[in-house]
Amino acid sequence: MKILVMRPSPEGEKLVNILNDIGILSWHFSLFDFLPSTSSISLSKKIYKLYISDIILIFSKKSVYYTNLYLNQNNLHWPIIPDYYTIGKGTAIFLKKYVKKKFYFQKMKKIVKLY
Incomplete structure (x- = not known):
């Protein structure tokens, strides 16, 4: 094999x-x-959209890692208002380190709350 x-x-x-x-x-x-962005496009506009979002979908631990790195470097915190959804339990557990609220992940074709 x-x-x-x-x-x-x-x-x-x-x-x-x-x-x-x-x-x-x-x-x-x-x-x-996955690498930190080196783009000359201002991330501040994109971060603003993060804070005004109703729902945030997280697809990987790396996206959590790099977003958290950017937030820390700019003295920012994860937004509290949006509902968070992750793809997979591992990503949900990783995100739980940084987001101190209830959020959701898919488990066996159904949505589960993580407390």
């Missing part, structure tokens, strides 16, 4: 190393990587 791991770096490489160590031939190929 051969496995192609398409997770972003560095998690993808870590998984490939584990699989190869236990004798499962694996390769890593990522379609995208």
Whole structure:
């Protein structure tokens, strides 16, 4: 059996190393990587939209990590008013470190509140 791991770096490489160590031939190929923005476009306008949102959808732990990094560097906090929804329990647990309110994640095709 051969496995192609398409997770972003560095998690993808870590998984490939584990699989190869236990004798499962694996390769890593990522379609995208997460990095801090170097764009000259002002993030302040985008952050404003974060604060006026009704719902915030979180798709990955990396998006939480980099958003939190930006907020901390600019002495800002996660908005309290919007409802937060995450894709996956792992992302929900990771987000819970930074957002001190109830939010939702999908579990087995239904929405669950995380307290």
